Amino acid sequence: MAKQTNQAYENSNLFRIRHSTAHVMAEAVLDRFPDAKIAIGPAIDDGFYYDFDLPRALTPEDLSEIEKRMKHILKGNHKFEKEVISAEEAKKFFADQPFKLELIEGLESGGLDEHGNPLEEKPEISLYKSDTFVDLCRGPHVESTKEINPKAIKLLSVAGAYWRGDEKRPMLQRIYGTAFENPEDLKEYLWKLEEAKKRDHRKVGKDMELFSVSQEVGPGLILWHPNGGLIRHLTEEYCKKEHLANGYDIVYSPHIGRANLWETSGHLGFYNENMFSPMKIEEDEYYAKPMNCPFHIMIYNSKLHSYRDFPIRLAEWGTVYRYERSGVLHGLLRVRGFTQDDAHLICREDQMPEEIDEVLNFCLHILRHFGMNEFHAYLSTRDPEKSVGEEKDWLAAQDALKAALERANLAYDIDEGGAAFYGPKIDLKMIDALGREWQLSTIQFDFNLPERFDMTYIGEDGQPHRPMMIHRALLGSIERFMGVLIEHYGGAFPVWLMPVQVKLIPIADRHVDYSHEVAKQLKKAGLRVEVDDGNDRMNAKIRKAQLQKVPYMLIIGDQELEAGEVALRLRSGENPGPMSVETFVERALKDIEELV
RNA sequence: GCCACCGUGGCUCAGUUCGGUAGAGCAAACGAUUCGUAAUCGUUAGGUCAUGGGUUCGAAUCCCAUCGGUGGCUCCA
Structure with missing residues (x-):
């Protein structure tokens, strides 16, 4: 049940509009910078881009001038005309366009597409001409610029991008833009972007005082504030309970280990550039751990194992440190220190398919508990160029992963050759606002470490055998997971995760004592409660509670005081009104139970 | 790491074009108000304008460097 590539989009009118708008943009850029060297300009999911080598950096003013020029060009009703030519002619035509020459050579020499990836068959070479602009292009395009509404296009940003995505090659200037069929769609898209920014976990994290990153502490290192700390704690608590209930053993391991260990594991060889520099202790070097596996393997290796012991599942909320290049850090989603909900499944070969099934279902069970039902699944397969282990083991493992995905009824994409050198894997990725x-869950085979650490067990035959090892993280990193979770809910977490579940709002001072009394009862029932006994007006207190996304507001005035009740208001704006404290508690506990 | 942009009280932002040693709102503290479903009023306090250097009689503003952030690119076992 592999997921379809998005053919529908590529065949759509919208796709042609965007691709054609990219050409018009290139024309406008050439009008402004006649010596510009043009690279590639495809349509992408939300719009299009075009890469240029320009004599100077583009300014925001350039962008609006280019956009203005584009709108002018669009009004010209220029036809997009295709012409198939020979490689020779194409080279002559693009003699002063080095990037195009490279593209032509790629097409000519057996077929590389514009990103440098091999094509199945050698393509024809075609030009598309519209107005004064001619591009090497396979199309398709709209018939004429009149099909593009000048009011439905917008240039969005400038970014650096390496030619052919290779950091050793020149950096070009990429202009991102978007185009829609009509101005309303564009407006809606821009509005959605604005809305998305409001859900950004960095903004919500600050507003709700969940976490911070301090320059003093260091980039990519997270400080969890009380509110975020509580949510994290509840998350961990739930997950650990589930792990214990599902046959996992919880272990702990230190944050550093001797160089020797990392040599055996191979990390110093193949992962070195992502590890923090070592520290010297007495005569030995120690490294902060980038992964937990070697420690778990040491636990396994600490005694002799029988084939009857399996499966062994060692789980740890292990904090790892990885050096990430400064430009890639991103809030909670890409950090330098993070905690994985890591586990290593060690089993016999014959147990492996069932083990995969179980772990995948367990993973889905956990994610769904947090309201996450939509993710992209990927199966990454062997790259014969760089892989350890026997091919037959790989194929068996890949089949097992595939079968598990299908049994779980998950649509997935295959990332051909995308596996790490040590084993195939399933990844689940979620999208942010x-x-x-962003990758959260990962389930991966490891054909490397059992070998390196000489992991063994004694089989039925009395002989030593090598066990299979699966490395898995379900939330992935708790930091990243929290980031995605924050954006998923826009900060309005389900009641069970909300730091403050109930806000009591006394209308006047004479209601404060009763409010505290009710609060005491609610706390006794296990709810997290605050009383807003400041001297704001009720409206202001409601507003504050709304902004904090508190699920339940209990308004307490004369009527409630007299009747011994509370008046419930929900963060949705719904107003169920007065009820007894017991009724409210029942309702809240039910909501918590049902993950509302 | 690379390209571009940005950094002003706890937060959001004005002031930077054209140099003349900081201003608002929210939050806070205090006082008044005691209010029925998304902002009551007043007073006060709070900033070496990211850091370091330079130009200048004078720098938040111009120049250089460093640190940090944002959007991309590359990377992401």
Whole structure:
């Protein structure tokens, strides 16, 4: 049940509009910078871009001038005309366009697409001409610029981008823009972008005092504030309970280990550039751990194992440190120190398929508890160029992963050759508020470490055998997971995770004592409660509670005081009104139970 | 790491074009108000304008460097 590539989009009118708008943009850029070297300009999910080598950096003013020029060009009703030519002719035509020459050579020499990836068959070489602009392009395009509404296009940003995505090659200037079929769609898209920014976990994290990053502490290192700390604690608590109930053993391991360990594991060889520099202790070097596996393996290796012991599942909320290049850090989603809900499943070969099934279902069970039902699943397979282990083991493992995905009824994409050198894997990725994908869960085979650490067990035959090892993280990193979770709910977490579940709002001072009394009862029932006994007006207190996304507001005035009740208001704006304290508690506990 | 942009009280932002040694709102503290479903009023306090250097009689403003952030690119076992 592999997921379809998005053919529908590529065949759509919208796709042609965007691709054609990219050409018009290139024309406008060439009008402004006649010596510009043009690279590639495809349509992408939300719009299009075009890469240029320009004599100077683009300014925001350039962008609006280019956009103005584009609108002018669009009004010209220029036809997009295709012409198929030979490689020779194409080279002559693009003699002063080095990037195009490279593209032509790629097409000619057996077929590389514009990103440098091999094509199945050698393509024809075609030009598309519209107005004064001619581009090497396979199309398709709209018939004429009149099909593009000048009011439905917008240039969005400038960014650096390496030619052919290779950091050793020149950096070009990429202009991102978007285009829609009509101005309303554009407006809606821009509005959605604005709305998405409001859900950004960095903004919500600050507003709700969940976490912070301090320059003093260091970039990519997270400080969890009381509110975020509580949510994290509840998350961990739930997950640990589930792990214990599902056959896992909880272990703990230190944050550093001797160089020797990392040599055996191979990390110093293949992961070195992501590790923090070592510290010297007495005569030995120690490294902060970038992964937990070696420690778990040491626990396994600390005694002799029988084939009857399996499966062994060692789980740890292990904090790891990885050096990430400064430019890639991003709030909670990409950090330098994070805690994985890590586990290593060690089993016999014959147990492996069932083990995969179980862990995948367990993973889905956990994610769904947090309201996450939509993710992209990927199966990453072997790259024969760089892989350890026997091919037959790989194929068996890949089949097991595939079968598990299908039994779980999950749509997935295959990332051909995308596996790490030590084993195939399943990844689950979630999207953030701005549509960027972030990997959370991962289930991966490891054909490398059991070998390196000489892990063994004694089989039925009395002989030593090598066990299989699966490395898995379900939330992935708790930091990243919390980031995605914050954006998923826009900060309005389900009641069970909300730091303050109930806000009591006394209308006047004479209601304060009763409010505290009610609060005491609610706390006794296990609810997290605050009384807003400041001297704001009720409206202001409600507003504050709304902004904090508190699920339940209990208004307490003369009527409630007299009747011994509370008047409930929900963060949705719904107003169930007065009820007894017991009725409210019942309702709240039910909501918590049902993950509302 | 690379390209571009940005950094002003706890937060959001004005002031930077054209140099003349900071201003608002929210939050806070205090006082008044005691109010029925999204902002009551007043007073006060709070900033070496990211850091370091330079130009200048004078720098938040111009220049250089560093640190940090944002959007991309690369990377992401």
